[in-house]
Amino acid sequence: MGRPQSLDGVFDGIDTVYLAPVPAVAREVAVLARDAGVQRFVTLTGGPGTEWHGIEADVDASGLPCTHLEPGEFMANATIFAGQIRTTGRVLGTYPTAANAPIALEDIAAVAARALLDDSHAGRTYDLTGPESLTHPQIVHEIGRALGRDVPFVEVPREEAEAVLAEAMGEYAGWYLDGRAELVGNPQVPTTAVADVLGRPATTFAQWADAHVDEFR
DSSP states (O other): OOOGGGOTTTTTTOSEEEEOOOGGGHHHHHHHHHHTTOOEEEEEOOOTTSTTTHHHHHHHTTOSOEEEEEEOSBGGGGGGGHHHHHHHSSEEESOTTOEEOOBOHHHHHHHHHHHHHOGGGTTOEEEEOOSSOEEHHHHHHHHHHHHTSOOOEEEOOHHHHHHHHHHHHGGGHHHHHHHHHHHSSSOOOOOSHHHHHHSSOOOOHHHHHHHTGGGGO
């Protein structure tokens, strides 16, 4: 997706596209798709203030109907703790009161599928979250419950937490913790968008942990 020149013929015969674009070329890719006969987009973007939010205006500029999906943090991001849990049985972290409402990738996929198959979602933007706002200590507790043992969350200074996290996230560890810091006084409020679209509750983190427990063993 980052090389529009490689996309000749990709959109031929396609009427609806699920687009998870590279922000720098989103506008160009949307035009290529439109000119190839695409009639509608469902996009994976991000909420206001994220680097992905500008995708929405770029794709809207194509003039085609769009449905924009704005998921928050993925539940799958909890696997950044897997290495610590396997080797030390605990998680070192910071900003223990920061809370957000992570969403299961499976729920994002289900909403995207519904939007692709039903054009009544055109023109809408969905702020997608999980059903509950959780702190990292709560998330780590649920992973431990799924594993059948106690996994403590140990608060450490920011510098130490970043160094540990860098083992899983590399250069993005600092960026990730900056985001956690912003949540300390501004916890993310869960939305009902997943349930509204799908007609069923969004996946809880406890359910996700049970389904993905082998990733932490």
